[in-house]
Amino acid sequence: EPEVTQTPSHQVTQMGQEVILRCVPISNHLYFYWYRQILGQKVEFLVSFYNNEISEKSEIFDDQFSVERPDGSNFTLKIRSTKLEDSAMYFCASSEPAGGPLVFGPGTRLTVL
């Protein structure tokens, strides 16, 4: 069964550092997403991406965040200057049609010290 993959599984960084989280969506899916989940809280939408453009983004997705599809397979989330409150599980997801259903990757646990 096709799956979404994410690397690394766990990233530890110092406050103020830049991090790049990587995802490989399912190959025939056209819509890509990043969500995050702070420990003990709900899954929160960050951004959706289609046709090499951001299609929706939340209030959380401020100027510190950016997304890119650098080649035909990878989809990345960059956080320019990490804060303590960025510590969370970051999930990448993809879908074939707009509006879901989404297939999620296993997540990257980001710890900001």
Add this chain to the structure above:
Amino acid sequence: RKEVEQDPGPFNVPEGATVAFNCTYSNSASQSFFWYRQDCRKEPKLLMSVYSSGNEDGRFTAQLNRASQYISLLIRDSKLSDSATYLCVVNEYGNKLVFGAGTILRVKS
């Protein structure tokens, strides 16, 4: 009002019990609806899509009531392996899918 609301539980039920979860959503223009399951520290996994006519998949039945803006999930003959957090997910518009906070189910022997 929260976009997607769920009773957080936990629902503690014995094996074999029937349990039902409800979810309400605020945006009447919402397009599509899903139930996901999330195990501790894992990614959400699609349990089922929810259609206006209602749909069933084995022991699981989902219903959508657009007039009242709620979605339900019924689990029959609960198994220990059903213990998880159940997430209600609503596509409000475009490509934005919004998650509820989840309902915790614990099935005990």
